[in-house]
Amino acid sequence: GTVVSFTWYLEGTLSQFSMAVDDYEELLKYYELHETIGTGGFAKVKLARHLLTGEQVAIKIMDKLTLGDDLPRVKIEIEAMKSLSHQNICRLYHVIETPKKIFMALEYCPGGELFDYIIAKDRLAEEEARVFFRQIVAAIAYVHSQGYAHRDLKPENLLIDAEHNLKLIDFGLCAKPRADIWSMGVLLYALLCGFLPFDDDNVMILYRKIVRGKYEIPKWLSPGSVLLLHQMLQVDPKKRIMVKHLLNHPWLMHGDSFAVQWQSKYPLGHLDEDCITELSVFHKCSRESMADVISEWKYDNVSATYLLLQSKKAHGKPVRLRIPS
Numbered sequence: 175g176t177v178v179s180f181t182w183y184l185e186g187t188l189s190q191f192s193m194a195v196d197d198y199e200e201l202l203k204y205y206e207l208h209e210t211i212g213t214g215g216f217a218k219v220k221l222a223r224h225l226l227t228g229e230q231v232a233i234k235i236m237d238k239l240t241l242g243d244d245l246p247r248v249k250i251e252i253e254a255m256k257s258l259s260h261q262n263i264c265r266l267y268h269v270i271e272t273p274k275k276i277f278m279a280l281e282y283c284p285g286g287e288l289f290d291y292i293i294a295k296d297r298l299a300e301e302e303a304r305v306f307f308r309q310i311v312a313a314i315a316y317v318h319s320q321g322y323a324h325r326d327l328k329p330e331n332l333l334i335d336a337e338h339n340l341k342l343i344d345f346g347l348c349a350k351p352r353a354d355i356w357s358m359g360v361l362l363y364a365l366l367c368g369f370l371p372f373d374d375d376n377v378m379i380l381y382r383k384i385v386r387g388k389y390e391i392p393k394w395l396s397p398g399s400v401l402l403l404h405q406m407l408q409v410d411p412k413k414r415i416m417v418k419h420l421l422n423h424p425w426l427m428h429g430d431s432f433a434v435q436w437q438s439k440y441p442l443g444h445l446d447e448d449c450i451t452e453l454s455v456f457h458k459c460s461r462e463s464m465a466d467v468i469s470e471w472k473y474d475n476v477s478a479t480y481l482l483l484q485s486k487k488a489h490g491k492p493v494r495l496r497i498p499s
């Protein structure tokens with residue numbers, strides 16, 4: 175009767191709960207989880223702290239069941255991010271996959287989305303827009319040099335880190351061909367104007383505006399920025415400016431004496447000696463064997479610990495691990 179069915183119900187709930195705890199068991203070995211800092215479609219992003227280094231990270235949590243057809247997008251993003259190591263791309267540290275969940279430990283960006291930053295300031299002054307746009311061009315030039323195109327460039331996918339630098343996220347739609355110049359033109363327009371060049375609630379009207387290629391030029395835009403926008407928002411892809419010509423374009427160079435430094439400051443092949451030393455002491459093994467393990471880039475806790483030590487060093491913090499209590 176009632177008692178039996180209630181016990182059955184309770185067992186059911188507990189077993190589901192225990193499953194969920196099992197899914198988090200591996201993650202909780204290496205991180206302490208804190209509040210949710212963002213949600214985007216099929217993922218929840220929580221702030222966390224990596225126990226061995228004490229560094230804050232963002233954990234992107236996805237449920238395989240609710241992912242459904244979006245699961246391939248996640249696999250594409252993980253494979254792309256494993257080979258992208260750059261000062262303007264949100265760094266992937268760790269991937270944990272369980273029966274029901276996929277966890278990605280990513281570089282933490284406390285400044286939030288560029289989208290919210292532009293809204294809060296209404297629009298950016300040309301000088302500030304130029305600093306940010308140089309970083310976006312650097313990120314895309316690097317992504318293209320690795321044979322990828324992001325293909326989903328928008329202010330929501332650019333986060334601001336603790337040093338007010340931009341970090342690109344969401345490589346779920348990236349692919350081998352190249353298709354980012356026009357999106358960068360829309361991004362630059364949004365930075366300088368605070369609204370989009372082509373916008374409409376009706377998707378068909380929006381589409382017609384895009385293929386027509388006509389957009390408003392507010393009075394505050396400088397002639398240099400109007401010319402650059404014209405070169406990037408060309409409807410015919412063959413007429414659009416190419417990334418390599420953006421790198422030393424007059425508008426991007428204005429006030430700066432040098433072209434955009436797009437190469438990575440942290441190339442994957444180079445291993446930092448101090449980080450290897452600290453890890454080899456901690457694991458009581460030789461530096462050579464530690465370097466070999468790191469070079470396998472399994473994106474397990476060894477990868478995460480090495481990359482977070484490298485991040486600590488880049489931010490002037492001691493390259494030290496915490497002895498687990």
Ligand SMILES: [NH3+]CCCOc1cc(-c2cn[nH]c2)ccc1C(=O)Nc1ccccc1
Binds near residue numbers: 331333
């Ligand atoms: N629009 C961004 C919402 C928050 O999303 C993120 C935040 C961080 C983050 C926050 N702080 N530091 C890093 C890192 C990654 C993501 C992300 O990849 N979100 C996402 C992309 C596509 C689909 C679903 C979710």
